[in-house]
Amino acid sequence: MIKKEMIAMLLAGGQGSRLGVLTAKVAKPAVAFGGKYRIIDFPLSNCINSGVDTVGVLTQYQPLRLNTHIGIGIAWDLDRNIGGVTVLPPYEKSTNSEWYTGTANAIYQNLDYMESYNPDYVLILSGDHIYKMDYEVMLDFHKANNAEVTIAVMPVPMEEASRFGIMITDENRRIVDFEEKPAHPRSNLASMGIYIFNWKTLREALIAKADQPALDFGKHVIPYCHEQGKPLYAYEFNGYWKDVGTLQSYWEANMELIDIVPEFNLYEEYWKVYTKSDILPPQYISADSVVERCIIGEGSDIYGRVYNSVVGRGVTVGRGTVIRDSIIMNNTRIGEGCELNKAIVAENVEIGSYVKLGVGEEAENETAPHIYNHGLVTVGEKSVIPDGVSVGRNTVIFGETTGEDYENSCLASGKSLIKAGE
Amino acid sequence: MAGGNNHRMKALSQRRAVCAMPVAGSYRSIDFTLSNMSNSHIQKVAVFTQYNARSLNEHLNSSKWWDFGRKQGGLYVLTPTVTTENSNWYRGTADAMYQNLTFLRDSHEPYVVIASGDCVYKLDFNKVLEYHIEKKADITVVCHDMDPGTPIERFGTVRMNGDCRIEDMEEKPLQAKTNTISCGIYVLRRRQLIEMIEKCAEEERYDFVRDILIRYKDVKRIYGYKIDTYWKNIASVEDYYSTNMDFLREDVRNYFFKQYPDIYSKVDDLPPAKYNVGADIRNSLISSGCIVNGVVENSVVFKKSYIGNNCVIKNSIILNDVYIGDNTYIENCIVESRGTIRANSRFVGEGGVRIVVESNERYPM
Numbered sequence: 001m002i003k004k005e006m007i008a009m010l011l012a013g014g015q016g017s018r019l020g021v022l023t024a025k026v027a028k029p030a031v032a033f034g035g036k037y038r039i040i041d042f043p044l045s046n047c048i049n050s051g052v053d054t055v056g057v058l059t060q061y062q063p064l065r066l067n068t069h070i071g072i073g074i075a076w077d078l079d080r081n082i083g084g085v086t087v088l089p090p091y092e093k094s095t096n097s098e099w100y101t102g103t104a105n106a107i108y109q110n111l112d113y114m115e116s117y118n119p120d121y122v123l124i125l126s127g128d129h130i131y132k133m134d135y136e137v138m139l140d141f142h143k144a145n146n147a148e149v150t151i152a153v154m155p156v157p158m159e160e161a162s163r164f165g166i167m168i169t170d171e172n173r174r175i176v177d178f179e180e181k182p183a184h185p186r187s188n189l190a191s192m193g194i195y196i197f198n199w200k201t202l203r204e205a206l207i208a209k210a211d212q213p214a215l216d217f218g219k220h221v222i223p224y225c226h227e228q229g230k231p232l233y234a235y236e237f238n239g240y241w242k243d244v245g246t247l248q249s250y251w252e253a254n255m256e257l258i259d260i261v262p263e264f265n266l267y268e269e270y271w272k273v274y275t276k277s278d279i280l281p282p283q284y285i286s287a288d289s290v291v292e293r294c295i296i297g298e299g300s301d302i303y304g305r306v307y308n309s310v311v312g313r314g315v316t317v318g319r320g321t322v323i324r325d326s327i328i329m330n331n332t333r334i335g336e337g338c339e340l341n342k343a344i345v346a347e348n349v350e351i352g353s354y355v356k357l358g359v360g361e362e363a364e365n366e367t368a369p370h371i372y373n374h375g376l377v378t379v380g381e382k383s384v385i386p387d388g389v390s391v392g393r394n395t396v397i398f399g400e401t402t403g404e405d406y407e408n409s410c411l412a413s414g415k416s417l418i419k420a421g422e
Numbered sequence: 423m424a425g426g427n428n429h430r431m432k433a434l435s436q437r438r439a440v441c442a443m444p445v446a447g448s449y450r451s452i453d454f455t456l457s458n459m460s461n462s463h464i465q466k467v468a469v470f471t472q473y474n475a476r477s478l479n480e481h482l483n484s485s486k487w488w489d490f491g492r493k494q495g496g497l498y499v500l501t502p503t504v505t506t507e508n509s510n511w512y513r514g515t516a517d518a519m520y521q522n523l524t525f526l527r528d529s530h531e532p533y534v535v536i537a538s539g540d541c542v543y544k545l546d547f548n549k550v551l552e553y554h555i556e557k558k559a560d561i562t563v564v565c566h567d568m569d570p571g572t573p574i575e576r577f578g579t580v581r582m583n584g585d586c587r588i589e590d591m592e593e594k595p596l597q598a599k600t601n602t603i604s605c606g607i608y609v610l611r612r613r614q615l616i617e618m619i620e621k622c623a624e625e626e627r628y629d630f631v632r633d634i635l636i637r638y639k640d641v642k643r644i645y646g647y648k649i650d651t652y653w654k655n656i657a658s659v660e661d662y663y664s665t666n667m668d669f670l671r672e673d674v675r676n677y678f679f680k681q682y683p684d685i686y687s688k689v690d691d692l693p694p695a696k697y698n699v700g701a702d703i704r705n706s707l708i709s710s711g712c713i714v715n716g717v718v719e720n721s722v723v724f725k726k727s728y729i730g731n732n733c734v735i736k737n738s739i740i741l742n743d744v745y746i747g748d749n750t751y752i753e754n755c756i757v758e759s760r761g762t763i764r765a766n767s768r769f770v771g772e773g774g775v776r777i778v779v780e781s782n783e784r785y786p787m
Contacts, residue, residue: 035694036710074486075689131753258696266693267713274691281679282447282710283695284670284724285703292701297694298448311694382531 002082004117006139006196008052010043012058018246020371020400021380022346023062024420029127030065031250032329032347034257034266034315036297038069039244040127041275044076044085046292049271050135052123054083056113058106060090062098088113105215106407108206113201122396124195124203124217130253130264131192131241132271138235147233148201149225151175152194154237162394164190165218167234175232180218189234191218192241201230240264248374251344252308254327254402258293279313279330288319297330299418304334318353326358335387342393343377352387360392363414372396372416380420426658438477440657441539444724444741444759446669446678447709450481451656452539453687455487456497460488461683464535465495468525470518471512474501487688500525514628520619526612534615536630538606542665544685545654545677546610553647554609560642561614562637564607566653575751576658577603578631580646588644591636602646604631605653652677663756663775666722666739670705671715702730716746730765745784752778 001375016028023031040057047055055078059066066087072078073085088110090099096141100106100283107114107124114122121142133152142150147265153167161182167189169175179185195217197205205221212220218273226232240263244250256262266273279299285291290305297313304321310318312329318336326343328334334345335353343357351357358377372378372394379385380398389406391397392413403409411417441452452469459467466492471478485497500522502511512518515536519526526534528561533554536546545564554562565582568574579598581590591604608630618634627633635644652674665706668674678685692711697703701714708714711726716733723729723740730748741758746752748766754771755778758762769778 073690260698265709267696272691273693277689277691280448280685280687280689281675282707282724284675284707285705285718287705289698289703291703293697293699295694295696296708301675313694 002117004054004083004119005122005376006052006135007054007056007083007097007114007117007119008043008047008123008125008135009110009114010040010047010055010057010125010127011103011106011345012040012057013063013106014059014126014128016128016181016245017088018371019244019250020247020368021418022247022250022344022378022394024380024398025062026065026381027059027061027063027127028245030069030243032312033130033244033250034254035295035310036142036277036330037273037275039130040066040069040129041076041273043125043127044070044073044131045273046131046135047123047125047294048076048078048274048303050133052135053080054117054119055085056088056110057085057127058088058100058110060106063087063089071276076274083117084088086113095110096312102214102216102219102220104206104217107202107354108210108215111203111206114203117316119199122197122199124193124197126193128245129192129239129241129243132243132264132273133194133237133241134195135196138237141235142196142233145173145233146231147196148198148230149222149232150196150235151222151232152192152237153189153234154192154241155188158185158188161185161188161190165190169234174227174236174325175235176227185357189236192237193218195222196235201225247344247371250261251327251342251374251376255308255325256311257295258308277313286319289317298363304336304338312347329381341377342375345379346381346383348382350377350384352385352389354388355385356390357385358393359390360413362393363412365394365396365414365416367416368396369394381417381422430444435768438472439471441471442478442481443540443656443662445542445656446666447686447707447722448732449687450478451542452481453685454542454544455539456488456490456536457683457685458545458547459537460490460686462545464547465490465492466498466521466529467495468498469502469539470500470512470515470522472518475501481688483688489545490695498525514633515630516619516622516633517628519615519630520623520628523619526616529612532612533623534610534612536608536610536615538655540657540729541605541653541655542649542678543605543649544683545607545649550607550609550647554645557586558643559645560610561638561644561710562609562647563635564605564609565602565643565646565648566605567648567650568601568603570601574598574601574603575626577655578606578635579603583648586646586648588639588646591639591644593631593636601697602648604646606655608635609647659756659775659777663739666745667720669707669722670720685693688727715748716750724759 012029016023029390042277078085166185168187242253270312281299283300286303291303294309294313297417300315302317303319304317314331321338323340326340328345329347332349334351337354339356342357375393378396384400386403389409391411396416443451460475486492490497578593654665694713695708698715702717704719706718707722709725714729715731716729718735721738724742727744729746732749734751736753741759743760745762750767752769755769755776761780762782763780
């Protein structure tokens with residue numbers, strides 16, 4: 001009989017709406033990160049590096065890019081005879097067909113998948129964090145405490161604690177209470193959205209709460225287990241962990257990779273991050289270009305000057321173009337004589353020549369200031385920007401734009417130019 | 423054919439077979455032939471290895487990189503083995519095939535492509551096969567006109583008539599009468615090949631070119647198929663160096679890297695290249711996993727190399743996983759892979775390319 005000690009369930013179905021146009025066409029876990037990776041590569045690599053070789057990936061929102069990226073899991077060594085990676089979309093049932101209505105509901109709808117591996121423990125992960133973590137150490141902690149549920153937590157500055165789900169523990173790290181985004185936090189241990197459940201405990205809780213609408217781990221399942229008097233423990237994690245849920249934090253996390261010895265180091269041998277990569281050639285840096293403080297992916301051709309930026313695979317940067325503090329994702333082409341400041345340019349974008357992005361005065365974005373802020377220019381995937389236009393700060397461009405879309409060849413700070421539909 | 427050694431590679435082939443030589447930043451020489459075969463929908467490929475095959479075998483650890491891991495066919499690595507009848511190494515290309523004659527006999531494909539693994543080129547073997555059938559040839563040899571003045575005494579030369587039938591053929595002539603050379607790529611019927619190899623073995627002859635091609639040239643219909651696209655053999659230090667340097671040209675890069683079909687290689691799971699303060703790169707190829715802190719000019723840097731502060735690398739080739747300490751000056755060199763160069767070193771190839779093999783204790787990174 002098939003038996004896996006611990007299997008992982010990776011929640012990758014969310015939109016991540018605070019990433020704006022970056023997730024208009026792809027699920028957040030499939031957004032490019034760090035030159036050649038996608039966000040989901042980090043939890044998937046953690047799984048295989050921790051010895052977890054059975055991973056169910058739950059998809060729902062815009063799954064195409066995610067599905068093609070994961071394939072049969074070859075890149076992460078997750079193509080296994082028994083186990084490996086399985087993509088789990090919502091499916092039709094003879095009665096009561098529904099989408100995944102909440103994090104725990106998604107897991108509930110896949111009880112059969114988990115049952116088939118006969119696990120002792122189930123690891124619940126989300127597909128939108130950048131970190132390296134050995135889940136086996138967490139499992140050892142779980143076993144040592146005879147816990148039924150272990151929640152990974154991370155100490156955060158007290159003043160920021162009110163943004164997180166906070167765990168209050170006793171001196172043995174047993175959770176005595178928890179609060180969701182409390183105004184006056186009693187602890188600074190924030191939940192990282194990573195849980196280990198005893199399989200029996202999880203199954204029992206999911207079945208008991210099955211009728212709860214929008215069944216969620218933080219809101220319903222964990223409180224239910226707590227009410228039942230189950231031993232819940234908090235596993236403290238002190239490494240690098242970054243939620244890249246907003247454009248600002250996404251930009252910052254990318255920029256942190258550029259540091260001389262980054263806190264989050266991709267160059268370590270013993271904890272490799274794997275990704276599906278199909279572009280192999282080396283990158284070409286021309287005679288009159290400058291590359292300083294940046295990371296650049298395979299097969300890119302740099303003819304311009306790039307400072308302090310993260311450039312993906314297969315990118316072309318034309319002559320005389322100057323790029324500063326920006327993120328350029330895979331297969332984007334930038335013409336000659338352009339100037340980019342604090343821009344996030346998604347994949348397969350065509351930028352003409354003599355285009356200026358991120359120039360002029362600061363102005364609050366007029367349509368979605370909570371998304372487009374901090375002076376960033378965000379360009380959605382497959383967008384086209386014509387020659388010679390200049391674009392202000394806190395702006396967003398998405399779709400095939402032409403000269404007519406720009407008043408006096410200008411898009412003022414704070415404006416949104418969205419021509420591609422949902 | 424990937425078993426050969428070559429003294430022209432000097433110190434470079436002490437470490438590996440020529441076919442496993444890294445080329446163009448992220449590839450190995452054999453990738454070009456294997457990718458051409460894969461892209462020509464050849465599904466069954468046997469690689470003959472013999473000389474120093476560890477590095478090559480490691481590279482061929484999976485057939486998936488070239489898409490050969492199919493239910494029909496596959497990638498077969500044929501190394502010499504001791505059997506009840508035979509305890510010899512491969513004594514030549516024909517002998518290598520003779521020792522694996524059952525492999526050829528048990529195959530069902532009507533045609534065989536024989537190619538060497540030390541050339542950099544793109545070729546659709548189907549076109550060669552169509553030509554072969556059209557000419558009703560017994561053997562078709564792929565040929566290439568070398569630029570006048572190129573030394574060709576290490577190649578086989580051919581002379582064809584107006585119909586492209588090969589009239590004359592010489593192996594490594596001291597004084598070449600033509601600048602048309604054989605690329606070491608042959609197409610022929612499988613049964614024809616088996617017959618020729620068996621006969622050859624009976625006479626205790628072992629080399630495909632000397633003992634089959636040249637001897638049969640007047641008996642069989644041997645045709646030349648000329649290619650005028652990029653073709654380079656890397657099996658000498660000078661050619662290895664110049665082939666790599668060719669990739670600094672935009673047309674060569676576009677031809678190999680951007681135009682379909684692609685060249686495949688083993689994927690190494692390396693992070694993107696990183697440029698720190700002080701990095702100054704001019705007209706160079708840099709591969710993934712590199713960390714650069716110094717000046718690199720007109721050079722090809724292979725995967726996972728580290729270049730320290732204040733280093734200057736000029737007109738050089740830095741092979742895989744090289745660590746170069748601070749304040750080092752390197753010009754006109756090929757730095758052997760996995761080398762560690764101490765800080766404040768100076769290596770200059772004067773009057774030719776210098777091969778640098780340095781294996782010092784690596785500083786903890």
